[in-house]
Amino acid sequence: MTQTQNGSGPALHVEGLWKIFGPNGDKIIKSADAQLPRKELQEKTGHVVGIRDVSFDVAPGEVFVVMGLSGSGKSTLVRLLTRLIEPTAGKVELYGEDITAMNDKALLETRRTKVSMVFQHFGLLPHRKVIDNIAFGLEVRGEGRGARRNRAQEMVDLVGLSGYENNYPDQLSGGKQQRFGLARALAADPEVLMFDEPFSALDPLIRRDMQNEVIRLHKEVGKTMVFITHDLSEALKLGDRILIMRDGEIVQIGAPDEVVGAPADDYVRDFTSEVPKSHVLTLKWVMRDPDGTEATDAPVLQADQIVRDAARVVLDYDGPCRVERGGDLVGIVDDEDILRVVVAEEASA
Amino acid sequence: MSVVAAPPVVSSKEEQPYVDPERNRHTGYKLLAILMVWLVLWLALRGHQTRELGLQDKTGFHDWLNEVRDWVQLHGADNWFFGGVLGGIADFFNAVFEFIQKLVSVGAFPRPVPEIGWLGVVALATWATYAAAGLRATLLVVFSLLAFGVTGLWSPSMDTLIITLFSVLLCIIVGLPVGVLMARRDRVSAAITPLLDAMQTMPSFVYLLPMALFFGIGAACAVAITVVYALPPLIRITEHGIRSVPETTVEAARSMGMTQRQLLWQVQLPMARRTIVVGINQSTMAALSMAVIAAFVAGPGLGPLVNSGLQNQNVGVAAVPGLAIVLMAIMLDRTTTAASERTSKGGGIASVSGPGVMLAGVVLERLPRWATEDAGKGEKRPRLTAAGRSSLLAVLLIPVLVAVWLSRYTLSLAEFPDVSNTPVLKYLDGASLAQDINDFTDWLVPAVDTFTLALKDDVSNWLLNPLQSLLADSPWWVMAGVLIAFAWTVGGWRPAVVTVLCEAVIFGTGLWNDSMVTLTMTIVATLLTMLVALVIGVAMGRNRRVDVITRPFLDAFQTIPPFVYLVPALALFGVGRFTAIVAAIAYAAPIATKLVADGIRGVSPTTVEAARASGSTAWQMITKVQLPMARQALVLATNQGLLYVLSMVVIGGTVGGGSLGYIVYSGFTQDPLFGKGLAAGIAITAIGIMLDRIARSAAARHGR
Numbered sequence A: 001m002t003q004t005q006n007g008s009g010p011a012l013h014v015e016g017l018w019k020i021f022g023p024n025g026d027k028i029i030k031s032a033d034a035q036l037p038r039k040e041l042q043e044k045t046g047h048v049v050g051i052r053d054v055s056f057d058v059a060p061g062e063v064f065v066v067m068g069l070s071g072s073g074k075s076t077l078v079r080l081l082t083r084l085i086e087p088t089a090g091k092v093e094l095y096g097e098d099i100t101a102m103n104d105k106a107l108l109e110t111r112r113t114k115v116s117m118v119f120q121h122f123g124l125l126p127h128r129k130v131i132d133n134i135a136f137g138l139e140v141r142g143e144g145r146g147a148r149r150n151r152a153q154e155m156v157d158l159v160g161l162s163g164y165e166n167n168y169p170d171q172l173s174g175g176k177q178q179r180f181g182l183a184r185a186l187a188a189d190p191e192v193l194m195f196d197e198p199f200s201a202l203d204p205l206i207r208r209d210m211q212n213e214v215i216r217l218h219k220e221v222g223k224t225m226v227f228i229t230h231d232l233s234e235a236l237k238l239g240d241r242i243l244i245m246r247d248g249e250i251v252q253i254g255a256p257d258e259v260v261g262a263p264a265d266d267y268v269r270d271f272t273s274e275v276p277k278s279h280v281l282t283l284k285w286v287m288r289d290p291d292g293t294e295a296t297d298a299p300v301l302q303a304d305q306i307v308r309d310a311a312r313v314v315l316d317y318d319g320p321c322r323v324e325r326g327g328d329l330v331g332i333v334d335d336e337d338i339l340r341v342v343v344a345e346e347a348s349a
Numbered sequence B: 001m002s003v004v005a006a007p008p009v010v011s012s013k014e015e016q017p018y019v020d021p022e023r024n025r026h027t028g029y030k031l032l033a034i035l036m037v038w039l040v041l042w043l044a045l046r047g048h049q050t051r052e053l054g055l056q057d058k059t060g061f062h063d064w065l066n067e068v069r070d071w072v073q074l075h076g077a078d079n080w081f082f083g084g085v086l087g088g089i090a091d092f093f094n095a096v097f098e099f100i101q102k103l104v105s106v107g108a109f110p111r112p113v114p115e116i117g118w119l120g121v122v123a124l125a126t127w128a129t130y131a132a133a134g135l136r137a138t139l140l141v142v143f144s145l146l147a148f149g150v151t152g153l154w155s156p157s158m159d160t161l162i163i164t165l166f167s168v169l170l171c172i173i174v175g176l177p178v179g180v181l182m183a184r185r186d187r188v189s190a191a192i193t194p195l196l197d198a199m200q201t202m203p204s205f206v207y208l209l210p211m212a213l214f215f216g217i218g219a220a221c222a223v224a225i226t227v228v229y230a231l232p233p234l235i236r237i238t239e240h241g242i243r244s245v246p247e248t249t250v251e252a253a254r255s256m257g258m259t260q261r262q263l264l265w266q267v268q269l270p271m272a273r274r275t276i277v278v279g280i281n282q283s284t285m286a287a288l289s290m291a292v293i294a295a296f297v298a299g300p301g302l303g304p305l306v307n308s309g310l311q312n313q314n315v316g317v318a319a320v321p322g323l324a325i326v327l328m329a330i331m332l333d334r335t336t337t338a339a340s341e342r343t344s345k346g347g348g349i350a351s352v353s354g355p356g357v358m359l360a361g362v363v364l365e366r367l368p369r370w371a372t373e374d375a376g377k378g379e380k381r382p383r384l385t386a387a388g389r390s391s392l393l394a395v396l397l398i399p400v401l402v403a404v405w406l407s408r409y410t411l412s413l414a415e416f417p418d419v420s421n422t423p424v425l426k427y428l429d430g431a432s433l434a435q436d437i438n439d440f441t442d443w444l445v446p447a448v449d450t451f452t453l454a455l456k457d458d459v460s461n462w463l464l465n466p467l468q469s470l471l472a473d474s475p476w477w478v479m480a481g482v483l484i485a486f487a488w489t490v491g492g493w494r495p496a497v498v499t500v501l502c503e504a505v506i507f508g509t510g511l512w513n514d515s516m517v518t519l520t521m522t523i524v525a526t527l528l529t530m531l532v533a534l535v536i537g538v539a540m541g542r543n544r545r546v547d548v549i550t551r552p553f554l555d556a557f558q559t560i561p562p563f564v565y566l567v568p569a570l571a572l573f574g575v576g577r578f579t580a581i582v583a584a585i586a587y588a589a590p591i592a593t594k595l596v597a598d599g600i601r602g603v604s605p606t607t608v609e610a611a612r613a614s615g616s617t618a619w620q621m622i623t624k625v626q627l628p629m630a631r632q633a634l635v636l637a638t639n640q641g642l643l644y645v646l647s648m649v650v651i652g653g654t655v656g657g658g659s660l661g662y663i664v665y666s667g668f669t670q671d672p673l674f675g676k677g678l679a680a681g682i683a684i685t686a687i688g689i690m691l692d693r694i695a696r697s698a699a700a701r702h703g704r
């Protein structure tokens, strides 16, 4: 599509992004007050720091999850990315295009064609049938009636809800509404999809369905995704990488196993303490350095294999197994290493 | 564009202003102290410096106002503003009115009959109502129009209808854009809202004299007054409708890259449509009530007929056009309601939930049930497709046009025939109806008169007279001090300052004593209104069944234009202050009752359950849980009640209510008293603002 996409640059590049809520945000950011902790700043000036000096990159095709407790600034962050909220400072680039420097027209164009959002409360218009809701984005950018109908119908089929397209949103369950929310976001064929806690209003079973749906769609359409959630298991399940936020700041960015295996601080550790580690950690996190006790004919496992999947093999074999990466021996695991993870889990459960 | 206006910093719970619990307790003692001082001063100084003024006496201010009027009448035509701008508007209004009048209501020279006879009008109205509002509303419209004709009120009914509908049309043309603009620009909203507040605090009666000065008397003035009066609710509700489109929806729309214009036309307006139609409904009802009162500035229609009946104390003669007005009110209300039920296309309108629409800081009760509860659910699908409907309407247009054509060339179809000699229908003729109503009244009044007279005497002797003596016989400066102290005690320094200003205005009008009499009547009527509202409202709030049975009656009462209430009140209680009070209660009680009921109903069920679990009796539940928790609603009900009562007490001046209302009325009827009437209007406005401010501050302070 765009020439920038051909390069190996990131899909999304965020640099030094700030948001200070309040009438004089741009003055405060230049003063020393900006360094105050959130609470003190609020007491002193009445301004709230929404996002403080956040930088990260998202690779094309990646599922990038942002998580944090309520009020940590997740929603503010995604909205800054398309300037639904104006940043106080910093830069956002989408495939090399500087969103923060765009004029109104270019910004509208970006929202119409390059980025789509899925909202917690679905954001469907109650006075339109769902099919018209899906076609709405296309209508806004001026596509013809026939074309947008076809495209909308395709999307309905894609999310597996053919037959419901002529209902009005409030005649459908939350789960179905959100599927249509997804379909609407996909209809514009955007480069990046953004989700703001899309499933937190749904009940657990439906939520699981929807997560699988996202995984499936990601496989099928391969879009770059920025996914906000406050649910760690959702983050671990979907994310290629996870950004953990607190009070508007980044605490840690890493792959799921990194976040669980090497939490940056107590905040993250607290978060991850409930997670079944054997489901997340790879052998890399449990293996020991080779000490010569490993037999040459011992079973070979890969370093990025999930502990749970490797457990059977290790437990069945008497003695340490070999862990390799790219054909090289990088470590060994025996029953004890595996059990340490599994038993610790039992104890904490 | 996408700049998100930063809302005021949300203060957490701990940061909310600390309310000293001691404060409320002291209020009672302070009020008692004020009362004691007042009583002592009253005993010592009663009858001195009361600033009483005989009806025919005038002050310099009144004379000056008369001179202003004389100047306007003499030179206005040459003035660019009076003659140019206002004169132009008046000419336009008159021209439109007369044009439509010739079309449907009076002979269009050289024709002895209107261009379109009654049959044509009925056919056209039927068709239009059917297209916009469905079958049931259509039946009601046909019935109403025929009833106007049979009772011999065709022409005046048409005139009232023309004024009402023309005014509503103007309101929509002006009000919709203003409301939309206010919703989208906070600054515009901040600038216009106080103006709307002021307009809505002013009792309708007060508009009359100044507008007569600006527009001269007659149809143009009636239209102008009606527009001014019916505009604020439409603007307010439009703004509310647009603003209450959920933030999440607006955000989703923006995330898709909508321009502001697309946002307005494709999201905000469609979602607010139903609310806006509610606004049109409210505006229509306000317009009708004002179009009737415009009788006092020689506005044509049913109003003058009611008024002349009242002035001759002929209940029957006043009641027949009065009933026609009620019928018209029901017809307009049902039609606009039905139209709005249709406007929602399937989708629910999430926008009109919430506590209700604020009007002049006064809650216009909860929006009608149909506007909120059934939003989008179980919605009836039209049996016809859109195309089928249009072709049906097109086909139906043929008989309509035939009827119009016939009504142009057949006399009996052009002018509603006199039915006084027709069998059956002759009983429905206006004159015989009036006679029947008089017979009925003559039978009824003696039958209930022991009760009504006792009520009248008791209230007069125990409440009205003592209070009036206390307020009106105290020296003016004592009263002024008492009111300021009262405002200070219940509301703080803000309402106290407003009170001082309003008192200065009242004093300046030279009508201090009459103002105190009007204030007395307002207070008494409000007390009684709240008594009624509490009894019925609590019963409704606690018991669904009572609510279901009572509410339709309250709804019906609320659609009746205030002026009409005078008719039954006059029949039962004769000429006098008490009649005005009764009419005021009847007018104000329904809305106050609904507010109380909603307040009681709004008390959280868990709290009620908890109280029940700890063994409260029903009485304890009401007095210790439900009423205290519904305090905000009670204060609002009182506030709303006060304004309704004031506006009615003033109109009641025309049936012997005396004081300010009667002075305004005399301003219409007696030339030399014009200025004094105008001054009385100013005094009434000052009273209204004063009471409203005090009640609102009290609500803010005690209503948490």
Ligand SMILES: Nc1ncnc2c1ncn2[C@@H]1O[C@H](COP(=O)(O)OP(=O)(O)OP(=O)(O)O)[C@@H](O)[C@H]1O
Residues within 6 Å of the ligand: A021, A022, A048, A049, A050, A068, A069, A070, A071, A072, A073, A074, A075, A076, A077, A230, B006, B007, B009, B010
């Ligand atoms: N318009 C605003 N004005 C002032 N403060 C705001 C505004 N919007 C958000 N905030 C504050 O910024 C902080 C971050 O809010 P945000 O909505 O981004 O949190 P979140 O992580 O999405 O939380 P949640 O999980 O509850 O959705 C909060 O403390 C919030 O109070």
Ligand SMILES: [Mg+2]
Residues within 6 Å of the ligand: A074, A075, A076, A197
């Ligand atoms: Mg959020």
